[in-house]
Amino acid sequence: MAIYHTAVKTFSRAKGQSAVAAAAYRGGLLLADLITGQQHDYRRRSGVVETFCLAPPDAPDWALVPGELWAVAEAAERRKDSTVAREFELSLPHELSDEQRAHLAFAIAEALVDRYQFAVQASIHSPGTPDGLNHHVHVLASTRRIGPEGFGEKTRELDGGASGKSQVQWVREMIAETTNAHLEAAGLAVTIDHRSLAEQARSAADRGDELQAAALTREPTKHLGKSATALARKGQESRLALENETIEASNQEQLDMLSHQAGRDTSPLASQTTGREWGSRASVPHLAPGLEIRGVSGIRLAQVIGRHREGTEAEEPISLTERITQALRDLQDIARVRADLSLHRIRAGLEWARDALADVGETVAIRQWLTKAVLQVRALRNAVIGRSMRLLALGRAQRLHHIAQQEWERFNSDYPLGSACYSRPEWIRRRERRLSVLEQRTKELEKARLRGSDGALAEVDADVVRRASELESLASPGELLPQQQELTHIEEQQVLPTAKPKPPALH
Incomplete structure (x- = not known):
């Protein structure tokens, strides 16, 4: 089940931190810090799926190159305790494919750039946990707005206080809404909620669902941190992991007790395999509708409250x-x-139809028009986003091909035939493996170049323009309803002929 996680942090020189080092580590890049002269080389780190930069339309070209972007960002800060970068770390649903997660990360990064006018580097990371569910993206942002002349004023509204809290709240809501939209577009029924557990519990209590409210007021687990997480990856226990297991077991006992009081029987959970995973859904067949047991927090309520069980009743249409x-x-x-x-x-x-539904209710004409309009809008959106995805796929293919080519050249130069590092069979196996990866990346790059060529993009642009023209030429619903009302009004006002009785015939 998709979970919500968003964290915002800053990098400060007062703590010995560097925007160049942070960008190199998160993107798996080789970047040079021109101020200190230090080179940060993380090209061999694993887990980096994709890295891309975004900037406002009028930003200089160097804002899209990580090696130049962060060097200039560091140089723009004069104070020895300056905040040099800001990071938005957020989870990506594991239910989506790699391409869909890249699309989601691009949409979120673009929304941030559009609102704050800074430059960002987004680095998508694959799961580093045994369960393979921790897909996430690091959006590293400059602390200054960027325009045609380069970096300008600071984004003070994000620094803290009442303004900072409201901005962080907007970021959390935007990420949740964008993620839910992409989950729905992928045909998935799961959603995420940016609200705190206390807020969700109050909402459940207002609806009168005491069981769900009680489940949401459970004791939270503790953050494991780097040390405990590293021990968990090695299969070793830690004090925090054991405490979390105790908390999760206590939460489950409390839920079972409340379920019995409410007349709902819950089966015991399956034995836990790790400190981050609860039993499967099949082990809790009698939970309340929409209740799922999964994830680091233990009990989670899916945003399908009130949904009936599968096989009982059909879901209500949208x-x-x-x-x-x-x-x-x-x-x-x-x-x-x-x-x-x-x-x-x-x-x-669409806005007129929304007001008409509130005023006069649903009609056949409005429903037919909306069905056609909504489908055409979704098709246009997919076509527009598809063009951006082709360019993202091309950049990713180029980067992966470059890495594979570097690995191939490095192996041939560092380990020539006959070197004492490997035996001949081992040397052949390692060399063939790198060659196989290079050939695969070459094929992927050729395919991405074909899809991202000028001709292919021109066809997509033509299709986008055609779909947009069809949408704009679509008859407005406001033109349909008045016609029906006018016909009805004319029929009501029309004087029907009256039948005159015939006189009796005389014989």
């Missing part, structure tokens, strides 16, 4: 109002990427 909200959100995503497209007419039509 309302037209919800479809309109999603379509307007899709239009926002389209506008972020293609601000040149004219979508005012379709946006006005």
Whole structure:
């Protein structure tokens, strides 16, 4: 089940930290700090899936090159205790594919750049935990806004106080909404919630669901930290891991007791294999609808509260109002990427339909128009985002090919045939393995170049323009409803002929 995690931190010279070092480590790059003269080489670190830079449209070209971006960002800070970078660390749902997670990371980074006008480097990391679920991205941002002339004023609204809290709240909400939108687009029923457990518990209590409210008021587990996490990866126990197991067991006992009091029987959980994983869903068949047991926190309530069990009743269909909200959100995503497209007419039509649903209710004409409009908006969004994904895939393929080529050249130069490091069979095996990886990366790069060529992108652009034109030419729902009302009004006002009785016939 997808979980929500977002953390914001800063890097300060007062603590001996460097933006160049942070960027090199997170991106698996070789970067040089021009101030200290130190080189930070993390090209051999594993777990870095993809790294890309984003900046406002009017930013200089060097803002998209990590080696130049962070060198200039460090040089822009004069004080010895300056804050040199800010990081947004967030989890990516493991239910999504690598491409879908890259798309989600790009959308979140783009929203941050659009709001704060700074430059960022986003580095997607694969799970480093035994369960293989900890996909996440580090969005490293400059502390200054960037424009045509380079770095300018500081982003003081993020520094702290009441303003900082409100901005962090916006970031958390934006990440949750964007992630849920991408989960829905992938056809997944899971969602995440950025609110604290206390807020979710109050919401459940307001709905009258005491069991879920009690489950959400459980005792939280403790953060393991680097040392305890490293021990867990080696299969060794730690004091914090044991405490978390005790807390999780106590939470489960409390849930079982409340379930019995509420008349709901819960089966015992399966034995735990690690400190981060609870039993499977099959081991708790009698939990309340929407209740799942999984993750580091123990008990989690999926955002499907009130959903009936599978096999009992069909799920309620999404309302037209919800479809309109999603379509307007899709239009926002389209506008972020293609601000040149004219979508005012379709946006006005969706807003009119939303107001009409609130005023006059659902009609056949509105429902038919919305069904067609929502599908066309989603198709346009997929086409627009697909172009960006092709460019991201091309950059990723180029980077992976470069790494494979470097590994191939390094092996041939450092370990020539006959060197004493490896036996001949081992040397052949290692050399063939690197050659196989290089050949695979070469094929992937050729495919990505074909999909990201000027001709292929021109076809995508033409398809985007065509879909946008079809949307704008779509008849407005406001033009349909008045016609029906006018026809009904004319029929009501029309005077029907009256039948005159015939006189009796005389014989």
